Amino acid sequence: MADYLENTLLNLVGTDTAVPTGTTEILPGDTHLYDTVTSAVLPMVEALGPDEILRHPCGDIAARFGPDTPDGLLLQTYIVSQHGNLMTDPQQGRIVDGAALNLDGPAVVGQGANQNKGPMAAALSAVRELRSLRRAVWLTVNCEGRSSHDGSRRIYEDLGVRAAQSIIAFGTNLHVSLGNRGRVDIRVTVSGAAAHSSQPELGRNPIPPAAEIVGRLPEVPLPPPHPELGPATATPYQFQCEPIAPHTLPSRVHVVVDRRLLPGEDPDAAVAAVRRQLDGSWPELEVIAGAAMFPALVDPSAPVVGALARFPTMYSRNAFDAGYGCSIGVPTVMFGPGRRDFGAGVVHAEAVSISDCRIAAAALAKAARTLCG
Incomplete structure (x- = not known):
């Protein structure tokens, strides 16, 4: 029988939040994206029982778990999928034997599975396990769709989220990304x-x-x-x-x-x-x-790196949102399930191992307890 993580992953992959074919971005406040997040993603966050939920007019969600302190953890997730554009039935989330895809055990196939939705399912599952926090854990759903830092600016500046450390839930093949080019x-x-x-x-x-x-x-x-x-x-x-x-x-x-x-x-x-x-x-x-x-570079001695110490580290040549947190003094790493293909496969197929999602969920929960418990 499917469990919470598996159901959440299939629901997320089955929800169309991709950049439309033939375009290169989704503009802030896009009506389709806002309505989809409201109907499909916001109820998932509400069901986790946060102490506070903030919503931006562009659709971004920030949910606080634990006391409202400035020295906690920001766990960022992203709802817009930007690749897998040539997949057949991209929103038909389905479970397949991962062996054919060089993945361990059962895997979920669908647009965004290994980029953002596998990591998001892991993050939601992790927060679901948190209890008795001493510092704030913020779970955010970032609606940025233009490959810019605008979503993070909205979360930090407009919604006023405060944190001392940050983890971006993103497909890194269970590596801790300490830096990337801008x-x-x-x-x-x-x-x-x-x-x-x-x-x-x-x-x-x-x-x-x-x-x-x-x-x-x-x-x-x-x-x-x-x-x-x-x-x-x-x-x-x-x-x-x-x-x-x-x-x-x-x-x-x-x-x-x-x-x-x-x-x-x-x-x-x-x-x-x-x-x-x-x-x-x-x-x-x-x-x-x-x-x-902005480029990102995190000191390996940062507490957020120590909280994920059992996993190997890496550096990335692609640009992502970690640079914004780093630019304002919040050490920001990327971590999550999902093996990315930056060659021809980037448009043809996306899949994530369910067992890797479980490993990531447990790791994120442990990191949150270490930093905020």
Whole structure:
């Protein structure tokens, strides 16, 4: 018979909270996401019997367990799933033999299973076991859908959640992530003038200068690699022409550059460096900052690391939300079940081992007791 964790995981995976196919983000306050969190996730949190529940107009939930103290633990979960976009029946959460997926024992397959929903089920299960706390344990459901720190800003600043340590429940394959690179999207717009492609002399084609700009990105000055986090990078990942019409030169080309940041780097300074490098490439050139996430780096001696001491540590090259907590002085690690695939599998299949979810739930409960019990 299915138990609480298994039922919770299947319900979460069966709830559509993914970034819609064909788009790259969910805007703050999205009506579908807000209503889905209200109907499907909020009742799960309420059933845990928190001492206080706070709700942000954008949908984020913060639930406090134990006394209202500033020196407790923030356990963050995330409801938006961003990958597994090409899965068949992505919300049809189902249990399969994990052996075929190189997972131990039964596994749940479905969108978000190994990114955020397996870890969320583990976090909910962990909080369910907490009793007689001396410090606050905050369980949050973060509704951020744009790969930015806006959700954490809302939780810390708007809702006023206070904590001395933080664990982000996220798929790390049961490793404790002590750090990750940050990132800033740099949006480059090259403007020209549209014309029919049979008479290009009547317009100004922005495609060649945009291609030249992409070719100059390797010349952007970058800091030396970090011994654990690897190199800073400047990688173009979107190239869009506007308008798209038959036999028509576009009037604008938009290039988006993923600039990965190392500890000590400032997003605005990174954008300014790219702007200087590209200055003079084309008369009508705009370089602006998009969404950004700070790098994260936690001292291995931090209490939150000690509370998860039986698990191996790791460092990640991708960017995530741990950087925000670290930037305001809250040591923030990532930990949870879920083996991530950052290659072709990132869009095709997501699954999480149920036994790994149980291990994570027990570990999170023990960490909360260690820090707040």
